Amino acid sequence: MKVVVMGAGVIGVTTAWYLAKQGAEVVVLDRQLGPGLETSYANAGELSYGMTSPWAAPGIPVKALKWLFMKRRPLFIWPLISPTMWMWSAQMIRNCNDESYAINKSRMVRVSNYSRDVMPELIEETGIDYDGRAQGTLQLFRTAKQMKGSRADQEILAQFDSPFEELGRDACIAVEPALAEVRHKFVGGLRLTADRTGDCRMFTIALAEKAAELGVQFQYGQSIRSIAIENGRVAGVDTEMAGRITGDKYVCALGSYAPHLLKPIGLKLPVYPVKGYSVTLPVVDDAMAPQSTLMDETHKVAITRLGDRIRVAGTAEIAGYSNRLGPHATDTVKHVINDLFPKGGDLSQAEGWTGLRPMTPDGTPVLGGTRYDNLYLNTGHGTLGWTMACGSGRAVADLVVGKEPEISFDGLTAARYGQ
Missing domain, CATH: 3.50.50.60 (FAD/NAD(P)-binding domain)
Known part of the structure; x- marks a missing residue:
C-alpha cells in the first residue's frame, strides 16, 4: 500500500x-x-497532557473582553473583513457553555492521554534526542483569586485521571528554585506532574x-x-x-x-489560524533559569527549559494568515521571562518567531x-x-x-x- x-x-x-x-x-x-x-x-515545547482543554470554555467571552484591554494582553483580535473569521469566532462562542465544554474536553483528553501513553514507546524504540524532560508543568498564580479559581480545574483533572499537586509559594520554589528571587510576585501554583517538555522541531x-x-x-x-x-x-x-x-x-x-x-x-x-509568538534565548545561569515548564496564568505565557535554552511562548492573535513578526510582537513574552527569571537567560540574544496554530472552534x-x-x-x-x-x-x-x-x-x- x-x-x-x-x-x-x-x-x-x-x-x-x-x-x-x-x-x-x-x-x-x-x-x-x-x-x-x-x-x-518554535512552539512552547510543552507536552501538555494535564492542560488539555478547549479554549472555548464557560466564561471565556467575558475574560476575552478583559484581556483586550490589558497592557500586556494575551489576546489580539484584528477586525478583518473576513466572513470565515467571524463565522469561526461565532462557532467558538457557541461552544462556551458547560455542556459543550465537557464533551469537547473528553474528546481532546482521549487523544492527549493516548499520546502520553504511546510517546515513550516511540522514544525508547528510536532513541532520538529532543531535549526532553519529564518534570511536569507549574501553573503559576499571581493572585489568590486565580488560586481559588483553579479548584474547578482540579475537579476536572481528577475526573480525567490527570495527576496534579496544589502548591503554596514555598512548594513552588522547591519545584523551581529560581522563583525564590521573585517570591513576592506569586501566591502559589498547580503542578501537573504527568506533563513533559521537549523541542518539537x-x-x-x-x-x-x-x-x-x-x-x-x-x-x-x-x-x-x-x-x-x-x-x-x-x-x-x-x-x-x-x-x-x-x-x-x-x-x-x-x-x-x-x-x-x-x-x-x-x-x-x-480550522482557522490563531497566531502565536515565541522567543528562544540562551541560559546564562542554570540556577536562575527554569528547570521545566512554567505557565504564567496572568499573561497566558509558557516558559520552558530546552537544554541550554529557554523558550517563552504565548499570545493568541486572530489576524488571518499573516506571518508578520512586528517589532513589538514579542514584548509580552519578553516581559514575562524578564519578570520571573531575570537572571536566567540573555534576552539580548533572544530569537523571535511566529507561527499559525490550526484551531477548531470546539x-x-x-x-x-x-x-x-x-x-x-x-x-x-x-x-x-x-x-x-x-x-x-x-x-x-x-x-x-x-x-x-x-x-x-x-x-x-x-x-x-x-x-
Missing part, C-alpha cells in the same frame, strides 16, 4: 513513521525545504530521519496545488514542481492550510476518514499539536492500514461538522 502524506510538520512526520512501521510505502510532501519548519518550529527532524531509514520518501519544496478527484475517490495530489503524485491512500496533515486544499473538493473544515482536532474512502485527516490540533502528535499519528495510521485503532474516533472526525 502506498500512502501520500501531505505535510511534514510534527503531525505529518509522526503519521508517516507509524505508517512505515506497519509496512506502508510512504511519500511525504511539503512546500518547505525540510521537516518542522512552520508551526512545529528537534523531535520532528530526528523522527523524519528515522522514518527515512524505514523507506519513507520526503519530497521537500513541493507546493501542493490541489487534490484530484476521479470517480468519487482521490486520484492524486497535484504539485507545482513534480506534477501529480499518486498513491492508494492519502492523509492531509497541513495544519492551518488544510481548509484551502479541502474546500475545492467539498470538505469545509472550520478545540478538538479533526481526525480520521472523510466522504472519500481513501482520504484521511489529521489536522486542527490548535496549541496541542506537539502534545497530541504521537497519539493522533498512530491512531490515524492504524485506520489507514486497516488496523483497529486503540482509541475511538467518535466525535473526532469531520462528521461532527456535517462533512
Whole structure:
C-alpha cells in the first residue's frame, strides 16, 4: 500500500513513521525545504497532557473582553473583513457553555492521554534526542483569586485521571528554585506532574530521519496545488514542481492550510489560524533559569527549559494568515521571562518567531476518514499539536492500514461538522 502524506510538520512526520512501521510505502510532501519548519518550529515545547482543554470554555467571552484591554494582553483580535473569521469566532462562542465544554474536553483528553501513553514507546524504540524532560508543568498564580479559581480545574483533572499537586509559594520554589528571587510576585501554583517538555522541531527532524531509514520518501519544496478527484475517490495530489503524485491512500496533515486544499473538493473544515509568538534565548545561569515548564496564568505565557535554552511562548492573535513578526510582537513574552527569571537567560540574544496554530472552534482536532474512502485527516490540533502528535499519528495510521485503532474516533472526525 502506498500512502501520500501531505505535510511534514510534527503531525505529518509522526503519521508517516507509524505508517512505515506497519509496512506502508510512504511519500511525504511539503512546500518547505525540510521537516518542522512552520508551526512545529518554535512552539512552547510543552507536552501538555494535564492542560488539555478547549479554549472555548464557560466564561471565556467575558475574560476575552478583559484581556483586550490589558497592557500586556494575551489576546489580539484584528477586525478583518473576513466572513470565515467571524463565522469561526461565532462557532467558538457557541461552544462556551458547560455542556459543550465537557464533551469537547473528553474528546481532546482521549487523544492527549493516548499520546502520553504511546510517546515513550516511540522514544525508547528510536532513541532520538529532543531535549526532553519529564518534570511536569507549574501553573503559576499571581493572585489568590486565580488560586481559588483553579479548584474547578482540579475537579476536572481528577475526573480525567490527570495527576496534579496544589502548591503554596514555598512548594513552588522547591519545584523551581529560581522563583525564590521573585517570591513576592506569586501566591502559589498547580503542578501537573504527568506533563513533559521537549523541542518539537528537534523531535520532528530526528523522527523524519528515522522514518527515512524505514523507506519513507520526503519530497521537500513541493507546493501542493490541489487534490484530484476521479470517480468519487482521490486520484492524486497535484504539485507545482513534480506534477501529480499518486498513491492508494492519502492523509492531509497541513495544519492551518488544510481548509484551502479541502474546500475545492467539498470538505469545509472550520480550522482557522490563531497566531502565536515565541522567543528562544540562551541560559546564562542554570540556577536562575527554569528547570521545566512554567505557565504564567496572568499573561497566558509558557516558559520552558530546552537544554541550554529557554523558550517563552504565548499570545493568541486572530489576524488571518499573516506571518508578520512586528517589532513589538514579542514584548509580552519578553516581559514575562524578564519578570520571573531575570537572571536566567540573555534576552539580548533572544530569537523571535511566529507561527499559525490550526484551531477548531470546539478545540478538538479533526481526525480520521472523510466522504472519500481513501482520504484521511489529521489536522486542527490548535496549541496541542506537539502534545497530541504521537497519539493522533498512530491512531490515524492504524485506520489507514486497516488496523483497529486503540482509541475511538467518535466525535473526532469531520462528521461532527456535517462533512
